[in-house]
Amino acid sequence: MSSAHYLAVQRAIAANPRAGPKPLTIEEYRARQPGQAKRNIKDDNQLTQIPQTRTPKRRGGTSAKLRRERAALLEKVNADPPPTWAEASVLWLKIDALEQQQKQKQKAGAQRRKQQQQRSQAIAAAEQKQ
Numbered sequence: 001m002s003s004a005h006y007l008a009v010q011r012a013i014a015a016n017p018r019a020g021p022k023p024l025t026i027e028e029y030r031a032r033q034p035g036q037a038k039r040n041i042k043d044d045n046q047l048t049q050i051p052q053t054r055t056p057k058r059r060g061g062t063s064a065k066l067r068r069e070r071a072a073l074l075e076k077v078n079a080d081p082p083p084t085w086a087e088a089s090v091l092w093l094k095i096d097a098l099e100q101q102q103k104q105k106q107k108a109g110a111q112r113r114k115q116q117q118q119r120s121q122a123i124a125a126a127e128q129k130q
Contacts, residue, residue, distance in 0.1 A: 063105055070098045 076083065077091045 063102065066098050066102050066105075070095055070102075073098070 073091050073095050077088055077095070082088065083091065
């Protein structure tokens with residue numbers, strides 16, 4: 001960006017410090033996000049609040065992080081030239097700790113799935129009795 005352009009932008013910002021994004025009309029919003037169900041609308045055809053467009057992430061990020069950390073540690077252990085015995089021992093202890101964490105997460109996930117399955121079976125059985 002040239003200095004002249006930068007100065008022009010700074011002058012425009014200084015001249016109108018409260019300038020921000022203009023409110024969207026319903027038509028503009030629909031053009032950007034077709035199919036959006038939730039809308040907060042004022043009487044003058046202006047959106048009062050833009051609905052959330054980003055879906056929350058799944059919780060699987062921690063297990064992926066553990067796998068990446070384990071892979072990085074294994075690369076360090078198997079590097080050429082190999083680490084010293086003391087460093088390798090520490091790395092192997094960290095790898096074992098990560099593997100234990102992964103096993104605990106998998107076990108907890110299996111228990112959670114089993115509980116959900118039991119709940120759904122109990123609900124189905126209750127609905128059949130009615």
